[in-house]
Amino acid sequence: MDESIYLDEARDPLIIAEGWMKDGKDVAIATVVETWGSAPRPVGSHLVIDAEGNFHGSVSGGCVEGAVVTEAIDVIGSGKAKMLEFGVADETAWQVGLSCGGRIKVYVERLG
Amino acid sequence: MDPYVLKTLNEERRARRAAVLVTDLGDGRDRIVREGDHVAGDLGAAIAGAFRTGNSRSVEVEGRTFFLNAYLPRPRLVVIGAVHISQALAPMARIAGYPVEIIDPRTAFATPERFPDVALHAEWPEDVLKREPLDSYTALAAVTHDPKIDDFALKAALDARCFYVGALGSRKTHAKRVERLLALGASADQIACIHAPIGLDIGAASPAEIAVAVLAQTIHAFRSRGLETKGAVA
Numbered sequence: 301m302d303e304s305i306y307l308d309e310a311r312d313p314l315i316i317a318e319g320w321m322k323d324g325k326d327v328a329i330a331t332v333v334e335t336w337g338s339a340p341r342p343v344g345s346h347l348v349i350d351a352e353g354n355f356h357g358s359v360s361g362g363c364v365e366g367a368v369v370t371e372a373i374d375v376i377g378s379g380k381a382k383m384l385e386f387g388v389a390d391e392t393a394w395q396v397g398l399s400c401g402g403r404i405k406v407y408v409e410r411l412g
Numbered sequence: 413m414d415p416y417v418l419k420t421l422n423e424e425r426r427a428r429r430a431a432v433l434v435t436d437l438g439d440g441r442d443r444i445v446r447e448g449d450h451v452a453g454d455l456g457a458a459i460a461g462a463f464r465t466g467n468s469r470s471v472e473v474e475g476r477t478f479f480l481n482a483y484l485p486r487p488r489l490v491v492i493g494a495v496h497i498s499q500a501l502a503p504m505a506r507i508a509g510y511p512v513e514i515i516d517p518r519t520a521f522a523t524p525e526r527f528p529d530v531a532l533h534a535e536w537p538e539d540v541l542k543r544e545p546l547d548s549y550t551a552l553a554a555v556t557h558d559p560k561i562d563d564f565a566l567k568a569a570l571d572a573r574c575f576y577v578g579a580l581g582s583r584k585t586h587a588k589r590v591e592r593l594l595a596l597g598a599s600a601d602q603i604a605c606i607h608a609p610i611g612l613d614i615g616a617a618s619p620a621e622i623a624v625a626v627l628a629q630t631i632h633a634f635r636s637r638g639l640e641t642k643g644a645v646a
Contacts, residue, residue, distance in 0.1 A: 305486045305511060307425055318422050321415055329413050333437070333470055333479045344468030344481045381440045407479065409440055412415045 313357030317348040317411060326351040327411040328372035332359045333383075337402035347406075351376050359406050360386070363398050372408050381409040413442055420444050421483065428485035428547050432462050437470065437477045447548075464637060485549040487575070487634055488513065492537055492565045493556035494521035497580070500623035501553070502530045508627060510551070515540050517561060537565040551576035551630045553610065557585070563592055570602040576633035578610040578626060607633075 309315050313329075320327045330347040332339070340361035347357045347365060349372035359368060364386045375382055384406045386398055398404065417433070421444055424431040434455075435442040445451055451459050455478060458471040462482040470479050489505050491498045494516035502512045513531040516522040522534035533540045541564075546552060552569035554562035557580060566589075569577045579589060586608040593603050611625025612632070 305428070305488045312425075314418060314422055314425070318418055321418070329418075331435075331479070331481065342468075383437070407435070407437065409413055409435075411413050411418060 311356070313346040313348040316356045320348070320350050321411055326376045328375045328408055329411055330359055330368050330372055330384075330406050330408045332404055333407045334405040335402060336404075339402040339404050340398070341404075347372075349373070349376075360398060360404060364404070364406070368406055368408065375408045375410050379410050381407065383407055417442050417444055425483055425485070428549055430463055430482075430484045430549070432459050433481040433483065434459065435479045435481070437479055464635070485547070486511070487549050487551065489551045489553065489630060490515065490546065490565075490569075492516065492552065492554040492562055493558075493580075494518070494523075494527060494532065494534075495555055496619040497555050497622050497626070499526060500620035501626060502527060504623055505627050505630070508631065510627075510630065513540075513544075515565070516556065537561065537568070541565065541568050546572035546574050548573045548575055550574050551578075551633065553578045553580075553626050553630070555580040555610070555626075557581060559589065559592060563589070563596065566606065567593060567596045567598055570598055570605065575637055576607070576630045577605055578607040578629060580610045580622075581608060583609065 307315060317327050317329055328349045332341055332343050332345045335343055341358055345359055347355055347359045347368055349355045349369050351373060353369050353373060355369050358365060368384065371382055371384055387403045421431055421433055430447045432445045433442060434445055445459055447463050455473045459480060462468065462480045466482050466484040468481045470477055487510055489510045489512045491501060491512060491514045494514050498514055502514060505512045514527060515533045515535065515537050517534065517536045519534045522532050524532060546569055552565060552574045554566050556562050562579060566577060566579055581589065590603055607629055611622055612628045614625050616622045616625040
């Protein structure tokens with residue numbers, strides 16, 4: 301159980317995103333905005349991504365982060381926000397998805 | 413996200429102040445709402461709900477979809493007094509999601525043997541609270557019965573607008589405490605916020621039962637924040 305009442309600055313995605321911004325990097329922020337069924341991370345969770353594909357935080361248990369990072373690099377380039385939706389993984393098709401059986405909606409936007 | 417919005421949001425979170433980030437999912441525009449800021453209409457009601465529950469969600473208002481991301485500081489419970497009640501209260505509150513810190517300058521009481529796995533300060537509240545100030549996401553329960561230890565902490569809790577302030581003692585004990593707090597400069601309105609005798613009235617008799625009553629009252633205070641009449645804690 302996490303007992304800290306203060307921010308864990310070294311691991312907090314939004315603090316890291318601000319640091320990246322101060323370093324002059326291009327940054328995208330992904331946020332879980334809706335979940336259905338069993339979802340690994342609650343609504344409001346963040347993944348932050350820079351233009352090189354470095355990332356911190358999570359929007360799932362690691363199941364869809366790869367796909368979100370790819371889309372985020374796109375969003376950084378275009379400046380246009382995207383709404384992504386992930387459902388159950390189809391193992392035979394090697395499709396990205398959630399093995400837990402839930403569905404999530406992830407909003408990806410550029411910082412600035 | 414607006415860079416200035418991110419900077420402001422992080423400032424609020426670092427300072428343990430609640431904030432709701434409102435994002436229009438249609439055009440991507442966002443803004444920060446602080447607790448107590450007035451937002452009108454259905455959106456305002458949804459934001460108030462996000463502050464109260466800490467739950468983030470999307471809402472439809474007048475044909476637009478807004479995502480409300482609630483960033484609430486983690487609530488915590490500071491207990492003045494390393495007494496028998498606190499020994500039961502600390503593990504129960506931790507399980508309920510309220511990390512506990514115990515402060516008691518009496519070194520015979522505040523021992524790690526009596527309080528394993530608890531943040532324990534064998535110091536005066538004056539010294540600890542200077543380092544770790546109270547805030548509106550902190551509950552304070554004063555259970556030493558000793559004015560020398562309890563009074564300063566109670567006054568500090570009222571000034572910091574702790575979401576819960578409770579003090580152990582009978583009505584007679586509390587009447588004397590009220591006089592002392594008035595002398596310390598607390599207002600009558602502030603003093604009226606103190607829960608005394610402490611704990612929900614469940615007929616608690618043993619120290620562990622009193623701990624249940626205190627914890628239940630703390631949870632109730634946290635989950636009904638902002639629902640009491642305005643000015644009750646002003």
